[in-house]
Amino acid sequence: MAPGYWLMKTEPDTFSIHDLARVGTEPWTGVRNYTARNWMRDEMKVGDLVLFYHSSCEPPGVAGLARIARTGVVDETQFEPSSPYYDPGAKREDPRWICVDVAYVETLPRLVALEELRANPALADMLVLRRGMRLSVQPVTAADYKAIVAMARKKAPGASAGARSARTAPASRPAPRPPGRAAPTKRAR
Numbered sequence: 001m002a003p004g005y006w007l008m009k010t011e012p013d014t015f016s017i018h019d020l021a022r023v024g025t026e027p028w029t030g031v032r033n034y035t036a037r038n039w040m041r042d043e044m045k046v047g048d049l050v051l052f053y054h055s056s057c058e059p060p061g062v063a064g065l066a067r068i069a070r071t072g073v074v075d076e077t078q079f080e081p082s083s084p085y086y087d088p089g090a091k092r093e094d095p096r097w098i099c100v101d102v103a104y105v106e107t108l109p110r111l112v113a114l115e116e117l118r119a120n121p122a123l124a125d126m127l128v129l130r131r132g133m134r135l136s137v138q139p140v141t142a143a144d145y146k147a148i149v150a151m152a153r154k155k156a157p158g159a160s161a162g163a164r165s166a167r168t169a170p171a172s173r174p175a176p177r178p179p180g181r182a183a184p185t186k187r188a189r
Contacts, residue, residue, distance in 0.1 A: 024104055029076065070100060
């Protein structure tokens with residue numbers, strides 16, 4: 001069966017593509033939207049491909065690629081009273097929040113910024129480009145996935161030959177928190 005294609009958002013100061021590269025595989029915890037949860041629980045399959053999107057940063061955009069490594073993962077943050085994602089109504093015998101394990105595939109040669117995505121008419125129907133679309137997990141088409149990967153492998157529009165790419169090296173910062181382990185004022189998803 002052909003893989004599915006997804007876009008998954010995270011804040012890079014919480015958990016970036018560089019962090020995923022370092023740990024290899026990570027549970028995508030902290031999602032507290034039923035539509036996003038249902039896509040992870042009911043629609044994602046092992047081997048599905050993911051556009052790893054950095055959000056709440058300048059510039060936001062697709063920074064890397066990942067794949068779904070495991071489905072049906074119980075999001076343990078729902079049971080942790082100290083977690084900003086704690087859900088007092090969740091029961092261990094019937095967990096409310098299910099997620100997936102995401103595995104690192106590649107850091108793209110350059111970040112494909114949101115404005116560049118918007119400027120490409122072929123991507124006009126992507127959910128991430130819709131006004132008010134805040135879902136952290138969303139499906140994409142195979143054509144959109146392939147177009148974005150191709151864009152990342154070409155020089156950025158308007159970039160001079162000597163200019164640095166939009167991709168940045170991992171900054172020196174405190175040890176990252178896994179997805180969903182963001183400070184209460186900064187939600188990862």
